Amino acid sequence: MVVRGNLAKAFELTNTQVFRRAALPKSYTDRLGRKLFLFLLTIQGLAAFALITLGVILKKSGVAHSVMQPRVRHEINRAGVSLMPMFIFVALALGFLVIGQTVSALAKVGATNYLGSTMVVVIVRELGPLLTAVLVLARVGTANVIELGTARALGEVEALEALGIDPVHYLIVPRVIGMALGVFALTIYLILGALGSGYLWAFLQDVPLRPGDYFKQIAEALDWLDFVLLALKTVAFGFFIALVTCYHGLAQPLRLEDVSRVAVRAVTQGVVVCVLIDAVFIVLYLVA
Amino acid sequence: MSETKPHPAVIEMCGAQIAALRDASLTVLEDVNWSVLPGEFWVVAGPQHSGKSDLLLHAAGLLTPAAGICRVFGRETGAFGEAQLADRLRVGFVFADGKLFNQLSIAENVALPLRYQKNLTAAEADRAVEILLELLELTPFADVAPAHLAANWRRRAALARALMLQPELLLLDNPLGGLDGRHRQWLLQFLDQLWRGHEFFGGRPMTLVATAGDLRAWQNSKRQFAVLDDKTFSVLGSWADVEANRHHAVSELLAEPAATHI
Structure with a gap:
């Protein structure tokens, strides 16, 4: 049945256990081959899972919205609003540690003209989105794997299917939407906070730079493409972090003792996925 | 004939x-x-x-x-x-161990199939849930989390959830x-x-x-x-x-x- 089919299809495409258990001669080439094969299978599984999730998002956008809307709101709160205190702290720290020192160093060598473009490349394009993604992965992504892995191990997925509820729709879609919006919003706050606190740090160090000049330089260095790609990049970060963590928590039948091992694997793969997405966007910036 | x-x-x-x-x-x-x-x-x-x-x-x-x-x-x-x-x-299905959703209360567990399938708000599903909880003597446990309930009552709550859509x-x-x-x-x-x-x-x-x-x-x-x-x-x-x-x-x-x- 389709209700069950969504997860079953993902599992069929992602069943790497067979390959993990298979005995191999202890040669480096065989081990390397197995690793490569598992890597390709994981990519295939993630791609299949992403397509299935996208399909469910599009096909069931209007289904049971009185149940789903509160769930989406809850996930936005979890992956966004409730992380604000931590992000305010990180924004202040980032401003003090990186931006303040950069402003101070540029001022010493009389290169404050490069301030705007430096800030845009370092904070807006790279550090802001990537740091946000990694922090959300650590705080919310890990919780996702543990929650979903435990739900899977306790048979809650079967219980949903028995009630005619698609587990992908009920469990994954709110997390994907919540995390995509959460990472987007938190990145904006982190960038604004870091730029503000960075100037504050420079001001405290008596750097001869007026706030008007500082923010004017940054605004002039920003391009419309920065806004478009920043939005796309942060939404992609959130979408794929949610996918990787949900995929590991839910797509394969688990036992309770597997949950911690799977959580570690999901976080590692999440970091790799974020770096890969970042690399794709660097290419886009260079091409555009 | x-x-x-x-x-x-x-x-x-x-x-x-x-x-x-x-x-x-x-x-x-x-x-x-x-x-x-x-x-x-x-x-x-x-x-x-x-x-x-x-x-x-x-x-x-x-x-x-x-x-x-x-x-x-x-x-x-x-x-x-x-x-x-x-x-x-x-078809209604009652699992051996109930398989209730631990993050929801008993009333929310029982309401879930009705709310999801009929797209009802919690308030709209309230009456049907109340009646079913009363029928299965679960009213005192409506707001209790499944983890805090004895296994006997958890089973009964799972039965109530399976009966919610009148299979x-x-x-x-x-x-x-x-x-x-x-x-x-x-x-x-x-x-x-x-x-x-x-x-x-x-x-x-x-x-x-x-x-x-x-x-x-x-x-x-x-x-x-x-x-x-x-x-x-x-x-x-x-x-x-x-x-x-x-x-x-x-x-x-x-x-x-x-x-x-x-």
Whole structure:
């Protein structure tokens, strides 16, 4: 049945256990081959899972919205609003540690003209989105794997299917939407906070730079493409972090003792996925 | 002369090969031939790990047999899709351990299928939930989390959740397992009321299938019995047929548990 089919299809495409258990001669080439094969299978599984999730998002956008809307709101709160205190702290720290020192160093060598473009490349394009993604992965992504892995191990997925509820729709879609919006919003706050606190740090160090000049330089260095790609990049970060963590928590039948091992694997793969997405966007910036 | 239309079987299995939920490559029952007619009350008994839960999951259309045919309400379970959701919702399923959602309260658990399938807000579903909770004596536990509830009541809450959409076929996986005497008695009476037609469900008789690890509690001349043993599904018939059966598996399921000496 389709209700069950969504997860079953993902599992069929992602069943790497067979390959993990298979005995191999202890040669480096065989081990390397197995690793490569598992890597390709994981990519295939993630791609299949992403397509299935996208399909469910599009096909069931209007289904049971009185149940789903509160769930989406809850996930936005979890992956966004409730992380604000931590992000305010990180924004202040980032401003003090990186931006303040950069402003101070540029001022010493009389290169404050490069301030705007430096800030845009370092904070807006790279550090802001990537740091946000990694922090959300650590705080919310890990919780996702543990929650979903435990739900899977306790048979809650079967219980949903028995009630005619698609587990992908009920469990994954709110997390994907919540995390995509959460990472987007938190990145904006982190960038604004870091730029503000960075100037504050420079001001405290008596750097001869007026706030008007500082923010004017940054605004002039920003391009419309920065806004478009920043939005796309942060939404992609959130979408794929949610996918990787949900995929590991839910797509394969688990036992309770597997949950911690799977959580570690999901976080590692999440970091790799974020770096890969970042690399794709660097290419886009260079091409555009 | 008007011709009476034969009732299609509610569950029909022909040569079905039942695979385990946890390992699809493992066959737990072979060549299952079984037909459940509307209004019947079946008890399928077998020892632990004989495939009772897997058989029930197949009968609910949640798993597809590795070979053979399994039909629920005349439709092959492999063909159950979104378009057939209405048929799917005619089946209620109660898991052996309840499988309630721990992050929801008992009332929210019971309301979930109704709210999701009918797109109702919590307030809109409140009345139906209240009535069902009252019927199953769960009102005092409405706001309690499942983890804080005794196993006896958790089972009852799982039954309430399965009944929320008023199914025509109710499948219960080992419903008496681990229940104390009082809850056991209450459940047997309640299932009998459902089978005869409970007023909450408009007096419509319900088809029931329950699995059991012990046949004695289910003694009733109106019920149908089947037994699982050594990967084989055997229909026994009525209680009289069960008592007349001399098969060792049946004798074991009828035997008093051995007294334990400390």
